[in-house]
Amino acid sequence: MKVFEEIGGYFQLMERVFSKPERPRIYWHQLVLEIEKLGLRSIGIVAVISVFMGGIITLQLTYNMSNPLMPTYIIGLGNRDTLILEFSCTVLSLMLAGKVGSNIASEIGSMRVTEQIDSLELMGVNSASFLILPKTIAVLFISPILFVFSVFCGIIGGLIAGPVSGVVTIADYMGGIKTSFVPFFVTFSIIKTMVFGFLIATVPAYMGYYVQGGALEVGRASTRSVVSTSILILFFDLILTQLLFK
Amino acid sequence: MIEIKNINKSFENRPILKDVTTLFEKGKTNLIIGQSGSGKTVLLKSIVRLIEVDSGEILFDGRDIRLMSFRDLQQLRQEMGMVFQGGALFDSLSVAENVRFPMDMFTTMSAAEKARHVDFCLDRVNIKGAHKLFPSEISGGMRKRVAIARAIALNPRYLFCDEPNSGLDPVTSILIDNLIHEITEEFNITTLVNTHDMNSVMEIGDNILFISGGEKGWEGNNTQILFTRNKKLNEFVFASPFSKRIRDLKQREDDE
Numbered sequence: 001m002k003v004f005e006e007i008g009g010y011f012q013l014m015e016r017v018f019s020k021p022e023r024p025r026i027y028w029h030q031l032v033l034e035i036e037k038l039g040l041r042s043i044g045i046v047a048v049i050s051v052f053m054g055g056i057i058t059l060q061l062t063y064n065m066s067n068p069l070m071p072t073y074i075i076g077l078g079n080r081d082t083l084i085l086e087f088s089c090t091v092l093s094l095m096l097a098g099k100v101g102s103n104i105a106s107e108i109g110s111m112r113v114t115e116q117i118d119s120l121e122l123m124g125v126n127s128a129s130f131l132i133l134p135k136t137i138a139v140l141f142i143s144p145i146l147f148v149f150s151v152f153c154g155i156i157g158g159l160i161a162g163p164v165s166g167v168v169t170i171a172d173y174m175g176g177i178k179t180s181f182v183p184f185f186v187t188f189s190i191i192k193t194m195v196f197g198f199l200i201a202t203v204p205a206y207m208g209y210y211v212q213g214g215a216l217e218v219g220r221a222s223t224r225s226v227v228s229t230s231i232l233i234l235f236f237d238l239i240l241t242q243l244l245f246k
Numbered sequence: 247m248i249e250i251k252n253i254n255k256s257f258e259n260r261p262i263l264k265d266v267t268t269l270f271e272k273g274k275t276n277l278i279i280g281q282s283g284s285g286k287t288v289l290l291k292s293i294v295r296l297i298e299v300d301s302g303e304i305l306f307d308g309r310d311i312r313l314m315s316f317r318d319l320q321q322l323r324q325e326m327g328m329v330f331q332g333g334a335l336f337d338s339l340s341v342a343e344n345v346r347f348p349m350d351m352f353t354t355m356s357a358a359e360k361a362r363h364v365d366f367c368l369d370r371v372n373i374k375g376a377h378k379l380f381p382s383e384i385s386g387g388m389r390k391r392v393a394i395a396r397a398i399a400l401n402p403r404y405l406f407c408d409e410p411n412s413g414l415d416p417v418t419s420i421l422i423d424n425l426i427h428e429i430t431e432e433f434n435i436t437t438l439v440n441t442h443d444m445n446s447v448m449e450i451g452d453n454i455l456f457i458s459g460g461e462k463g464w465e466g467n468n469t470q471i472l473f474t475r476n477k478k479l480n481e482f483v484f485a486s487p488f489s490k491r492i493r494d495l496k497q498r499e500d501d502e
Contacts, residue, residue, distance in 0.1 A: 114332055116336055118334065119336075122294060124324040
């Protein structure tokens with residue numbers, strides 16, 4: 001029963017989040033701040049993780065598929081498609097659920113326990129919309145950009161790790177990157193990334209918005225939001241893969 | 247003027263407010279007093295509908311806040327100002343931005359007009375030269391005063407203060423009490439203050455509501471409170487041995 005209550009509460013909150021803003025100009029200002037805070041400040045970690053993962057995938061592909069009959073361009077191709085189909089959208093979203101999700105849950109949760117949300121309500125501001133809408137739009141806007149950036153970094157990672165360890169030449173690797181490219185894979189992954197982005201912003205926001213108590217509960221909500229968002233991301237990954245690839 | 251009629255509120259079958267009826271007058275500092283846990287914060291939050299009551303009427307100059315739609319409620323709340331216990335200033339905004347926030351949200355004032363009005367509000371609460379500081383960089387007393395400045399930024403008709411003196415020294419407490427009292431008379435606001443500070447009661451209690459165990463225990467002003475025979479109220483007002491002794495002396499003097 002508790003699950004249904006939570007789902008109902010979530011949709012009720014979303015109804016308030018997506019109602020008409022009081023002062024669009026102020027929301028615009030908030031949006032710019034959130035893009036900077038949630039998006040631009042994630043670029044560093046996305047770059048580091050993607051470069052390493054690109055390198056690791058390249059090496060794994062090489063060592064696990066070493067067969068004289070297998071053309072070496074398959075390494076670049078495999079790395080590219082792994083990055084596009086799963087790593088740069090799903091794995092990266094799981095990581096962002098930890099970084100961005102916990103940030104959103106603890107920020108909104110702290111505002112709740114220090115009565116800042118009550119204070120907004122008392123001024124006549126739709127606090128749900130004011131706090132959550134800019135964060136949601138910011139994450140939706142930045143997610144596809146981070147996805148493309150991550151794929152790019154992952155390919156660079158493979159380009160470094162492959163030739164340096166001597167398992168593939170630059171020419172073979174780059175040849176593989178350009179072989180049998182399926183544009184639909186990118187569309188599919190951008191759709192997934194945006195769905196995950198919506199979850200990353202709104203699920204932790206919901207958990208934080210309804211926190212009751214003090215610091216302990218804020219911490220708990222933050223942890224709970226990361227766990228729930230991660231599970232939901234995997235669940236939607238399964239559903240979207242089935243729906244879009246059928 | 248705010249009128250409440252037969253308010254009841256329970257949490258998990260535990261009654262917190264029991265049939266409370268009273269009238270808070272305009273241009274007066276209306277105090278809600280009572281022990282910790284007596285239900286005064288619940289009452290204050292129920293009046294502004296941060297908590298939904300189970301039954302009763304809450305009338306803001308005749309308008310029942312309980313029957314309002316979300317949009318109407320938002321409109322009414324633009325006529326309110328509230329000072330929360332911890333100040334509830336926005337951490338991410340500076341002192342000046344905090345005071346300017348309601349103006350940004352709800353007025354079409356120019357930047358220069360807003361800046362002038364921010365100066366006026368901060369001057370009114372005796373804060374100078376702290377415009378650019380953040381809430382974490384100022385003292386508790388200053389935070390409360392900034393919260394008052396923010397609450398009066400849009401010239402509210404109704405002002406609510408939840409324990410404005412808690413955690414403050416006696417000098418700052420009196421300063422804040424007087425400030426609330428002056429603002430109330432100056433702008434003819436209906437002010438409700440939750441407190442358990444007896445200094446406030448004596449200083450600014452134009453109209454006092456005593457809540458005991460969720461019920462209305464007594465009602466009157468700061469002169470009447472000294473001579474009441476209400477047992478529970480007396481226990482509350484003269485809780486310290488020092489004040490008990492003063493009362494006994496005073497009553498002996500009166501009897502003679």
